[in-house]
Amino acid sequence: MTSSSSLSLDHARFNMIEQQIRPWDVLDPVVLALLDRVRRDQFVPDGYQALAYVDMELPLGSPAVDGEVMLAPRVEARLLQDLAIKPTDKVLEIGTGSGYQAALLASLAQRVVSLEINETLAAAARTRLQQAGIGNAEVRVADAAASGFAACATEAPWDAILLSGSVAEVPAALLSLLAPGGRLAAVVGQEPMMRATFITRTGDASFVTAQPWDTIAPRLRNFPEPSRFSF
Incomplete structure (x- = not known):
């Protein structure tokens, strides 16, 4: 990559943080510094480097592999901030995608x-x-939802769980894998109305849920969908 290209990407990253991320109430200085340090352009698919810092979802593959995308930068940043990761946390992510959110x-x-x-x-x-x-x-290859989330349970309990995509609802089997005080973040609902959902385990069977903002995200594969039949 030429120096002019690097400067252009540096400028684009600065604009992403100042024009997309901050206006979306991502104000944690640690998160903002991290977004500047971890180069998103190193995680986008080949040929998409020029779009790495644009406010849009990017397809993973050409064409997109099974419709999978990188979430828009502001959504990734807000989920990261609101999940409030601690240095001692053991974290489970479902839906690696590009690997950027894992980084x-x-x-x-x-x-x-x-x-x-x-x-x-x-x-x-x-x-x-x-x-x-x-x-x-x-990064492990697994269908997270298979066999009652068996692949997620091998190292449970988790201090934090992030679903990097949307689900119709958060399965109870997944919540049971949280440690006391553990947090789960997901985008929950049906188009055109989905909510960023944060669930904290406060006791053996006690959970507190907050849904502070709206967004839309593609579905994670094979998570249960509620029946659409009505009587």
């Missing part, structure tokens, strides 16, 4: 395990994380 999580947490259903995307994400020098994020 952000790993920069704040003790350890990240990220599950990706598509083997091609998982391999590419592993390579990008390695090239970025991220050593505490592990």
